Each structure stands twice: as structure tokens, then as C-alpha cells.
Amino acid sequence: MSEILAKQEELVLTLSLNRPEKMNALTRAMYADLSKSLNDAAGDFGIRAVVLTAEGDHFTAGNDIMDFMNNPPTSDDSEVAKFLAAILNFPKPLLGAVKGNAVGVGTTMLLHCDVVIAGPTANFSMPFASLGLVPEAGSSFLFPQLVGYQRAARIFMTGESFDADAAIEMGLVAAKDSDPLAHALKIAQHIAEQPPQAIINTKALLKAKNHDAIAAIMKAEFEIFSMALQSDEAMEAFMKFMSKKGK
Numbered sequence: 001m002s003e004i005l006a007k008q009e010e011l012v013l014t015l016s017l018n019r020p021e022k023m024n025a026l027t028r029a030m031y032a033d034l035s036k037s038l039n040d041a042a043g044d045f046g047i048r049a050v051v052l053t054a055e056g057d058h059f060t061a062g063n064d065i066m067d068f069m070n071n072p073p074t075s076d077d078s079e080v081a082k083f084l085a086a087i088l089n090f091p092k093p094l095l096g097a098v099k100g101n102a103v104g105v106g107t108t109m110l111l112h113c114d115v116v117i118a119g120p121t122a123n124f125s126m127p128f129a130s131l132g133l134v135p136e137a138g139s140s141f142l143f144p145q146l147v148g149y150q151r152a153a154r155i156f157m158t159g160e161s162f163d164a165d166a167a168i169e170m171g172l173v174a175a176k177d178s179d180p181l182a183h184a185l186k187i188a189q190h191i192a193e194q195p196p197q198a199i200i201n202t203k204a205l206l207k208a209k210n211h212d213a214i215a216a217i218m219k220a221e222f223e224i225f226s227m228a229l230q231s232d233e234a235m236e237a238f239m240k241f242m243s244k245k246g247k
């Protein structure tokens with residue numbers, strides 16, 4: 001069974017993370033599948049919106065820690081970098097349906113979505129610094145822009161998590177629903193009924209002001225992130241996670 005499930009209903013494609021036994025932690029293979037699906041969907045006239053979601057009780061525990069240790073993404077052609085470029089450049093509406101934990105890239109990828117619906121159990125966190133790492137996916141720019149500098153600094157520097165209500169208040173999430181996927185699909189279907197070129201142009205205009213700045217910031221973040229991944233601070237944090245695992 002694939003670790004990314006793709007399901008098309010009429011003009012809407014749903015991509016679902018499917019590694020629930022590891023809290024949907026993202027491996028290189030999963031990033032590669034996601035990038036391919038998004039890039040294919042971008043050029044497919046039969047797809048007008050994409051919903052990102054996950055199987056099981058949690059969205060994702062972020063990047064797979066074993067992959068971080070064994071195959072650190074250190075170049076622009078790494079699968080993580082290609083995935084981040086795919087979500088930054090995806091020209092059609094991208095929606096998110098989130099429940100449970102959304103850790104690290106599980107939260108930062110949502111900053112690139114056009115509409116996010118969260119379940120009551122949703123819990124967002126970006127504990128990059130706690131892991132000896134730095135914010136990625138353009139979040140060092142997008143998150144303070146969304147919530148203000150001090151709130152962003154506090155969340156990044158403490159690693160503290162926040163719930164669906166806080167995410168709505170911040171503007172990271174549009175609405176809370178006990179069935180976030182059904183809610184997101186309803187909005188996606190509604191969008192898919194609109195004139196498609198007008199939707200693509202609307203998204204391009206909404207994103208225009210930030211696009212080039214985010215691309216440049218992602219590049220800078222990636223360079224620092226790559227070095228941080230190989231630091232003693234990160235190794236120590238990864239080993240701590242692994243030893244907890246073996247408890």
C-alpha cells in the first residue's frame with residue numbers, strides 16, 4: 001500500500017498521508033510522491049483543486065527523524081526541497097484538512113494552503129529550535145507575517161504547540177469542524193465549479209506579493225537548515241528521540 005493515497009472525486013484530488021503507525025512522519029519517498037502528484041495535478045485539466053490530509057488520528061509528526069539522521073536533505077535537489085518548491089509554486093487551490101498532531105513541516109506546509117480546516121483535536125507545533133534546527137518552508141517569513149513578530153518568536157523559540165481555536169484566531173486555519181476532510185472537500189468542490197482560469201489567476205494575484213521573497217527565504221533557510229542538521233545540537237536531540245523510542 002502506498003504511503004501517499006491519491007483519490008480523485010470529480011475535479012478534486014485528495015492526497016492523504018498514509019503511514020499512521022509512525023504518526024505519518026514524512027520520509028523521502030513520501031515527499032517524492034507528494035511532489036510528483038502536485039506537479040502532475042498542476043498540469044492536469046481534470047483537476048481543479050487539491051486537498052492534503054492524512055489517514056489515522058494525526059496529520060503528521062513532521063519529517064521522519066531516522067531520515068534526518070541517515071539521509072539529511074542538504075541539497076536543492078533533495079526530495080524535501082522539491083516538495084517545498086512544489087507547494088510554493090502549485091498554481092491551483094490547495095486545501096488542508098488536519099486532525100491531531102501537525103508537527104514541523106506538518107504546520108509549515110499549511111502556510112502555503114489556500115484554505116485549512118482543522119478538527120477539534122488538531123495541535124500545531126514547530127519545534128525546530130528545540131531539535132537544534134531552524135524554521136523552514138518559508139515559515140521564518142510567513143509565520144511572523146501572519147501572527148506578528150513576538151508571537152512567532154515565542155512559538156519558534158519555545159517549541160510550544162497551539163490548538164485549532166488559536167490557529168483560527170491567527171489566520172492559519174479557516175474553520176474548525178468535527179469532520180475536517182468533509183468540510184475541506186465541500187469547499188474544494190465549490191471552488192472546482194468556478195471558472196478555472198479565473199481561480200488560477202486569483203491565486204496568482206493573492207500570492208504575487210510574497211512569491212519571490214518566499215523563494216529566496218526558503219533557499220536561505222535551507223542552507224542553514226542543512227548545516228544545522230549535521231550539528232551536535234541536532235544529533236543530541238535526534239538521539240534523545242530515538243532513546244525515548246527504545247524505552
Ligand code: COA
Nearest residue numbers: 021022023025061062063064065066101103104105128245
Ligand atoms: N520520525 C520518525 N518516527 C516518528 C516520528 C518522526 N518524526 N514521530 C513519531 N514517530 C513514530 C514513533 O517512533 C512511534 O513509532 P514506534 O511505535 O514504532 O516507536 C510512533 O510514531 C508514534 O509516536 P510516539 O512518539 O509513540 O507518540 P506520542 O503520542 O508519544 O508522541 C509526538 C507524539 C509527536 C510528541 C512524538 O512522536 C514526537 O516528538 N515525534 C517527533 C516529532 C518531531 O520532532 N518531528 C520533526 C519536526 S522538524
